[in-house]
Amino acid sequence: MAVQRKKTDLGSQIQIKFITKQEKYAVPDYPFAVDSKIQCENLNNLVNELLKEKLSDDNGACKKVDFDFLVNDELLRSPLDVHLSQKNVSSESTVVVEYMEATPSPEPLDCLIHDDWVSAIHFKSPWILTGCYDNSVHIWNSKGKHKIGIAGHTGPVKAVQWVSISEDSAVFVSGSQDQSIRVWDWDIKKGTTSCLQIGRGHERAVECISVSPDSTRFATGGWDALLKIWSSDPNYEPADVPTKKKKSETKVMPPIMTLKGHKENISSVHFINNSDLLTASWDHTIKHWDGELGGLKSEIVGNKSFFDHDYSQLTGSVITCSSDRHIRLYDLRSKEGSLVKGTYSSHKQWVTTVRWSKTDEYQFVSGGYDNQMKMWDTRSPKVPLFELTGHEEKVLCSDWSNNKLILSGGADNTVRIFKNKKVVSD
16 A cells, blocks of 8 residues: 655645756756755756756667755755755745756775875876885875885885986875975886985974975975975075085075974965965964965964964865864855855764865865765765765875875875766866
């Protein structure tokens, strides 16, 4: 016997109008009357039914497309009437529902096994660079094959970045708790590495590194609360500071400049162009520096210590994680720079790493002490798009430098690699 749905389960009728920026999926723009409690699944079925002819092939077979729905600038993750009430939107007028092809779930690819905690990672096609708590640096190819392990540091490696990669050789930089920065040359053909120069000047552990977009400079920050900018040219010698190097010794390089302003550990640094930088610190501030003149341009003041941040070249927005389980979004270009534009809460413990997509202005990933990696859309503050499972211990670092691969490293001695299956188009 069929079970009838109770009348109390039904909502009132509501008028909606579909719009999309993806012309190949456009449907008639006249209003539709739907149950006010309608959810994503039902909306998806409705749009697919309207697209039945467009989605059918020559044999009459019809593929189904998964869509996401945007209502008042937020992705629909609850019944429509609940969503509207939370946004203080009246359901008496026609509700505009924007739809777009949904992001497919990232596919787990490889697990790179290390001998200790993985604390730093950077991917520049086709090579993956990792830093480890056993003082080592490692290079892998994008298929997960280990190419070489590099010793030299005398403390855990907390930061790594590629400077340049060619067919025959590559240059990269690493920073360590041993207070030093090392610039390395990797001869890809011979499979050997050599240390080009050592940067000294930090008085405590080095925590973070960023290479400028033109690869001519890099910046470092650490527990001494100092921001230092260095030349990536191994022949750089400041006019007023003679560089000492004995025969057979590695050149010791001085910084181009040292910038003071933070009061506690600088946890992350990013060049936002060839001259300007952003630093995040445990002193509750994010500072915007002029790396040419050496001055402070502006700052964002939070109420928690910042563990990590990332700057989006697509939107000028800054995503941050702090000493709580929340992720916060700031707009660096707005007059109210310190005003939080969005808060994202799903992690159960401290969030330690965040990275923007380089091709999708809305998406970013995060990792934390709850062993979780999550993929987010800024238009869905309460629910992440996906949980990228695999880590058995806390996540310490992540990278999304290349649209195709999402990487994360953790205290389970592994790097997890996920394939981003979304194709950027339209």
